[in-house]
Amino acid sequence: MVSLRQVEAFHAIVEAGSFAAAAQALGTTQPAISKRIVELEADLGFLLFDRGARPPQLTRHGHALLPLCAEMLALRTRMRATLDDPAEYAGQFRIGITELVALTVLPALITRIRARLPRIRLRTEVKLAEDLHQDLLDRRSDMAIAPGPPPGGLLHARKVASLELAWMAGASLGPLPPGPLPAAALARFPLLAQTQRSGLQAVVNEWLLENGQRPQLILACNSLTALSGMTIAGLGIALMPRSQFLPKVASGELRIIETTPPMPRLDYHVLYPASGLEAVAGIVAEEVAAVGPGLG
Incomplete structure (x- = not known):
């Protein structure tokens, strides 16, 4: 089986110009380099160097193999870089x-x-x-x-x-009492909510319970977009991220209901x-x- 050590030795001989120079470049001995080349030639079934020439010259098969060996060594470099650098x-x-x-x-x-x-x-x-x-x-x-x-x-x-949170109501829900509203007054409106697996809904439930109210959810869904649409349609009030829906407030589609105590941030x-x-x-x-x- 061809190994990277054999490929490295072959490439080093070509780069350095001799077996001895390749051994010096790789920090090993000339016999070790020669052994790797013999093993590589045996694995591939072809002679890669003309040993009769001085310095050794590549055979036709050696020339064909050289760019492939360069690719293998470049891939090894990339592998090391990937392991060393998470950006890779x-x-x-x-x-x-x-x-x-x-x-x-x-x-x-x-x-x-x-x-x-x-x-x-x-x-x-x-x-x-x-x-x-x-x-x-x-x-x-x-x-x-x-x-x-x-x-x-x-x-x-x-x-x-x-995130700053705010209770919101659609324009079609009708007039709202002057605020800020306590939890008891808020709980008299139909409450729209996300499902219990929502982090936003956890804030709703905790705030209502801390202020003596049991959450009486009229309609729950798992989509914030759908929740805002139902609120705009006047089906109830909902707690939503304030900044995300300020354009709807500016257009008059939604109204912010201030509360006492204020809603905690999320x-x-x-x-x-x-x-x-x-x-x-x-x-x-x-x-x-x-x-x-x-x-x-």
């Missing part, structure tokens, strides 16, 4: 994201990641926070950009954004597990942090 990573990297990430910063994030990791193969999947956390723990993804407190100590976590984290891809994940996490303010 050319494999798949799976990122779980929320719908909010997809709607706001995803194009900018992918552009930045590709600038740092030009050979990476990215795959993104939109899910709710609880599912994103579970995918990481089950190793079905390599990274998640998710809201809420991260799960236990198996993951690296870095806060990348802190922190977003980039999360990744301890794995063989930590160096690559660290680069991606830096770019997530760079675009994080765009979440709101």
Whole structure:
């Protein structure tokens, strides 16, 4: 079987001009170099050097083999560079994201990641926070950009954004009481919500319970876009990221309901597990942090 040591010896002889010079360049002995060439010729079934010439000259088969050996040695160099430098990573990297990430910063994030990791193969999947956390723990993804407190100590976590939240109502819902409204007054409206696996919904439930109200959700869905559409249609009120929907407020389609106490902020984290891809994940996490303010 042809080995890289044989290929390296063959290439070194051609580059250095003799067996002795090749041995010196590779830090070995001339007999060791000669042995490698004999083995290589035996493996291939052809003579590569004309030993009668001084210095040894390539045969026709040697000339044919030379560019292939150069490619093999260049590939070895690339392999070493890939292993040494995470920026050379050319494999798949799976990122779980929320719908909010997809709607706001995803194009900018992918552009930045590709600038740092030009050979990476990215795959993104939109899910709710609880599912994103579970995918990481089950190793079905390599990274998640998710809201809420991260799960236990198996993951690296870095806060990348802190979102201001606001209760919102559509113009067609009718007049609102003068605010700010306490939780009890808010709970009298039909409450629209994301499903329980949502980080945003966890904030809703905790805030209502802390203020003496049991969440009475009228309609739940797992899409922020659908939730805003139902709110605009006047089907109820919903808690949503303030900055993302300010254009709808400016157009009059939505109204902000101020509350007392104010709603807590929702922190977003980039999360990744301890794995063989930590160096690559660290680069991606830096770019997530760079675009994080765009979440709101």
